[in-house]
Amino acid sequence: MADRPLSGVRVLDVSTILAGPLASALLGEFGAEVIKVEHPATGDPARHYPPLEDGESAAWSMIGRGKRSVTIDLHHAEAAALVGRLAAAVDIVVTNFRPSTLRRFRIDFDDLRAYRPDLVMIQVSAFGRTGPYADRPGFARVAEAFAGLTHRTGTPDGPPVFAGYPVADGVTGIYAAFAAMLALRQRDLTGQAQLADIPLYEPLLRMMEDFVVEYGVTGETRERQGNRNPHISPNDLYRTRDGRWLALPASTEQMWRRLVTVMDAGDLAVHNSMTARLEHREEIEARVAAFVAAHDLEPLMSLLTEAGVAAGPVNSAADICADPHIRARGSIVEVPDARTGRPRLMQAPAGRFSGFDPTIGGAAPALGEHTADVLRDLAGLAEPEIHDLRHRGVV
Template structure:
C-alpha cells in the first residue's frame, strides 16, 4: 500500500504478543511501513499459540499481516547498536517491554533518540513507566483485574469472571495506535522527540466511564450484575423459543415506548422514566424475557426491526462469517498466503473512509524473512557484515 494516510511513516515494532503488535498492525493497515523485530530462535510468542496451522499459530496470519520480520537477539551486547541503526531511519518505535528491560537492552527512549532526535516511541507496559508498580510484570487479564473490569463482570453473589476475550490488549492496542498519531502530530508541530507512556490498564479504566464517578458520588463500588446494565432497564440477553440469544437494550425513552407497543404491554407504560424502570427491574426484565421466549429468533427480529427497536442476535464465529451484512461490508475478508498454499478468513481493517481505504498489503511474514533486505536498506550493511552478525548470534 502506497497511498494510505500513513504512507511514508515507518514503524519499528519491538513488541510481543498482543497490545503492541496490534498497535503497529493498525498503523500498517493505513499505509505505514511496519518492521517487526523478533527473537531469532522463537520469534514472537504469539506465533506459537494454538490452534496451529503448519506449525504456526492461525492467529499469526492476522497479527503479523502488513509487517516485515527482522530477527535480532536483544540480549546480545551488539543488538542495541543494530536497533539504533534501524531507529535512525524510523518514525515510530512501538515496544512493550518493562522499563527496566528496555534500560538493560539499551534501547530505551533516551538511547534511541540519540540515533534519531525527533523519534516517536510508544511504550506500552503493564503499569506505565512511573509509579511504584512500574517494573511489575503484567498481561491483559492482570490489567483487567487491576482496572476494575473483572470486579464488575459476572453474576451477583458469584465469583468475578474474565470477559470472553482479553479486552485490555485490544483496547490498549487501539489506544496505543491513537497515541502514536497524537505523538506524530506533536513531533511534526515541534520537531521534538515524543514519548507516549501507555499503561496497559489505563485505556480500559478510561473506557469504563461510570465506574469511578459513580463511586465518587455514592461511596460504593459497582458490583457484579450479570448481563444487566446498572443504568438501563430493560437491557439484557434473552433466550428465544428456538434456543438462540437476543441482545435487547432499551437504552432510550423512545426505544422503551416502542418495546411496550410491540409487547402489547400497556400496563408497563406506568414505568415512564429510567429511574422507575430500574426500581421495577425484576418485573420488567421478567416480562421481556417471557415475551422473547415466546418467539423464534428470526421472526422476532423482523418484528422488532419493523418497529424500529435496536436488537440483535448473539453471534458465533460461524454466524459472523455467514452474515449477509458482514459480507456486504467486507468486515471479514479472505486473505491468500501463497507460501502456505491456503487462504485465511480474518477481520478486515475497521471503518470505511471517503478518501482512502485500509489495506492488507502483505501476508504475515515467516520468521526473519526480511532480515537481510531490511539490514541492507536501513542499516546500510553488506552481505559479509550480515553473515558475520548471523555467525555471532546477533540476528
C-alpha cells in the first residue's frame, strides 16, 4: 500500500475543544503529522469534560488521538517566538482563536508567515475575520442559532431546540479540513502563503440549501416542522409495535411506489407527485404511521429492505456498537490506551479508499508528552534551553 495522501505534511494545531481539533485530527487520519499546542497547566478544556476516567475525559481519547502534545503558555512573552519556530517547521497551522486574540498573542497569519513564507493557516472562529461581529465570542450553539439551524429545529408548537450534538463544530471541522486541502493545493501551485478564514456559522448556512433561496422566492421563513421534511412526504420517525423508532423518508417517486406496494395501499398511489403528497400529508403520514405501528422493528426492516424501501432504525450508542454492519465495516474500533492498558471504543476514520488506508495513529497523548522532543527536533532547542523554558513557565 502506498503512503497515505498526506504523508509528509506537518500540522501545528493551536486550537481547543472541537472544530479546530477535529480538522487537524481528520488531516492526521490521512497521514499528516499533527502537533497539538496546549496550555501547560490545564491543556485543552476537552480533557476535562465528563465522564472522567482516571481523571481524564473519556471523550479526549477520541479528540486527541493520533496527535503529539506540546505545552506552551501563549500568554507568556516568549511564546510567540516559540510558536513561530514551530510554524517554520510545519505546512499548516490550525487555530480557532478570535482575530484580536491572535493579534494579542502575536501569532496571527502575518506573524507566522514571517517564519515560513509559504505557510498555510486555517483560522476557525465564530464569525470570521471580517465584518462587524469578527471579534464576538461564540461556540457551536451560538453559530447554529445565528445560521438559522436552531430556528427551524423543533416542533411547530414548541420552542426552537438544539440538535443532539453541536453540529456546527462537526460540520465546520470537516469543512476546515477541506479548506486546508484547498489551501495546500493552492500553496503548492503558486508557492504563496494561504489563509483560510472559516467562521463556525458559514458551513452550516451553506449546508441548508433551501433556507435562503426559499425566502428569496416566497418572502417567508421556513418554520419548525418537527421531524417532517418541508419538501418530502412521507418523511418522519414512526414508532413500531415493539416500541422502537424507524426513520422512513420516501424521497423519490420510485421509493414512494415501492412503499405503497409493500403497504398494500394501492389507493394512495393516486398521489403520484411530491406536490400532491405534501397537499395530502396528514392522510399519508397517518397511514404510514399505522402501517409501521402494526409491525415489530426487525421483521419490518426485513420487509422494507426486501422491497427496496430506504428505512432505518433510530440507533442508540449500544445499538451502534452491536450492529453487524458497523462491526463488519469496522466503523467502531477498540484502541489500546497505553497509560491504562484498557481498550477504548471509538469511531474509526470515515470512508474506505482503494489506494490507501486511513489510520487512527497512537492513543491520545498525555499533556505535554512530546514537548521536549518537538522543541528539540523541530524548533532546534537544546536540552538546557528547554529546561530553562520549563523552569520559567513558558512551556
